[in-house]
Amino acid sequence: MIDVLVVGGGNAALCAALMAREAGARVLVLESSPREWRGGNSQHTRNLRCMHEAPQDVLIDAYPEEEYWQDLLKVTGGITNERLARIAIRASSSCRDWMRSHGVHFQPPLSGALHVARTNAFFMGGGKALVNAYYRSAESLGVQVRYDVPVADIELQDGRFIAAHIAERVVDGQRLPAERIEARSCVLAAGGFESNREWLREAWGQNERGEWPSDNFLIRGTRFNTGVLLRRMIELGADAIGDPTQAHMVAIDARAPLYDGGICTRIDCVSLGVVVNREGRRFYDEGEDFWPKRYAIWGRLVAQQPGQIGFSIIDRKSVGSFMPPVFPGTKANSLGELARQLELPEAEFVKTVEDYNRACRVGTFDHTALDDCHTEGLSPAKTHWARPIDTPPFYGYPLRPGVTFTYLGLKTNEHAVVHFTGKPSPNLFVAGEMMAGNVLGKGYTAGIGMAIGTAFGRIAGTQAAMAAGYRTHAVTAGHDHANV
Structure with missing residues (x-):
């Protein structure tokens, strides 16, 4: 029999699998996607937000625990579990050596890559390289990995995991039978429900304009996070946490x-x-705070606009000051021409920009600091980096809400245990996006998702190995201590 079954194939799942295997457990990973799409949303990540009290290899200066916590508190508006958040924060300071031992490499941030040289460690080769490194390490250690195996149901007995059920399915034109896989313990790390269009519709409903906002959402991440297992766990009585409309939602092209x-x-x-x-x-203050602390609110802001669309407008002065997107912007030599190309009401658009230009109070422009360039007498205000848009050519980029992952998940504790009406399961654990809502009630800050997944993936794997009978080291509160 398998000792530890890990359901999912992204960062948190792989951290759990590696920790359980290092403890001596026989581990099986079930990834719902084909091999070429393995890794869930982790394949699209770039970095890990790291606490550090002093400069560390690729990280400059210091980013102490309290500052990290205050940053998280600000973006979540206080909707977070401080105990669990601090576990992730503390663990982020000490996990990189372990990550390196499994083949992950880090690099200094690229010039102009957000403003996170002090706070975030970037993966060499990005998230895909990280995922591939973990899979190579797992397989070399003897972790079994199976692809194209979406788990449809979990078999429980009084809150104890018994088996996972895989439905009959067709893979590469071949019909495969249903399966039942038993294990001594299990880690659930199968992501949220962002790719489930019906569930998004159910969560967001219709707005006052009669629109179904979620119909216009794009999914930045994997198409395989449909939330089937999350919904089934909630149906089975697992304690849930989070608002189904809250998500890591970014304004994307x-x-x-x-x-x-x-x-x-x-x-x-x-x-x-x-x-x-x-x-x-x-409709909002574009200069409220540094972009890495505010980029994740803009998807939701755009979602609240008519047709769930917006347009980011700049002029020539700003070219070269941001990471260029994959698609070029619409270019015009006058504001009226830009409005026509973007199919915006010309008179209203030109008035909006001209009113903004007149309201700008330009001091010393510095996009690397909270500068003194702001507007006066304008609503909404722009509180930093306000310069007139008056130097052609002008550029416009169309925006839609881009969902990375949803925050509705399973309630847990410092041991990453799944609970049923407040009672912890003896052998069922959760990690990654399936529990991130414990820390992220709303909002986001760059790299925090990987910090949560890495911390609780490692905790879940360790605890699952212990539940399967293996003596190991528990990983909690950011520190390792022996369990005997």
Whole structure:
């Protein structure tokens, strides 16, 4: 019999599998996707947000625990479990050597890559390289991995995991029979439900304009996160946490593909100009804070606009100051021409930009600092980096909400245990996006998802090995201590 069954194939799942295997357990990983799409949303990541008290290899200066916590507190609006959040924060300071031992390499951030040289460690080769390194390490250690095996049901007995059920399916034209896989313990790390269009519709409903907002959402990540297992666990009585409409939702290029657009579809010039809706009107402060701390609110902001679309507008002065997106912007030599090309109401759009230009109070522009360039007498205000948009050519980028992962998940504790009406399961654990809502009630800050997945993936794998009868080292609260 398998000792530890890991359901999922992304960062958190692989961290769990590696930790359980290092403890001596026989481990099987079930990945719902084909091999070429393995890794879930982790294949699209770039970095890990890391606490550090002093400069560390690829990280400059210091990013102490309290500052990290305050950053998280600000983006979540206080909707977070401080105990679990601090576990992830502390673990982020010490996990990189373990990651390196499994083949992950880090590099300094590229010039102009967000403003995170102090806070985030970038993966050499990005998330795909990280995922591949973990799979290579897992397989070399004897972890079994199976692809194209979506788990449809979990068999429980009084909160104890008994077996996973795989439905009959067709793979490469071949019909495969249903299966039942028993294990002594199990880690659930199968992601959220962002690729389930029906569930998104159910969660978001209709707005006052009669629109179904989620119909216009694009999915930045994997198409395989349909939430089947998450919904089944909730049906089976597992304690849930989180708002189903809350998600890591970014404003991305409206021309991006429906699935797997990844990082390159993000539009990073929002704070350098203005954003208007399809009526040609601004609707939020583009300069509220540094882009890495605010980029993840813009998907939701665009989702609240008519038609769930917006347009990021800049002029020539801003070119070269942001990471260029994969698609070029619409270019025009006048504001009126740009409005016509973007099919915006010309008079309203031109008035919006001219009103903004008149309101700009330009001091010392510095996009690497919270500068003194702001607007006066304008609503909404732009509180930093406000410069007139008056130097042709002008550029416009269409924006849609891009969902990375949803925050509805399973409630857990410092041991990554699944609970049923408050009672912890003796052998069922959860990690990654399936429990990230414990820490992320709303909002996001760059690299925090990987910190949560790495911390709780390692905890879940360790605890699952212990539940299967293996003596190991528990990983909790960011520190290792022996369990005997």
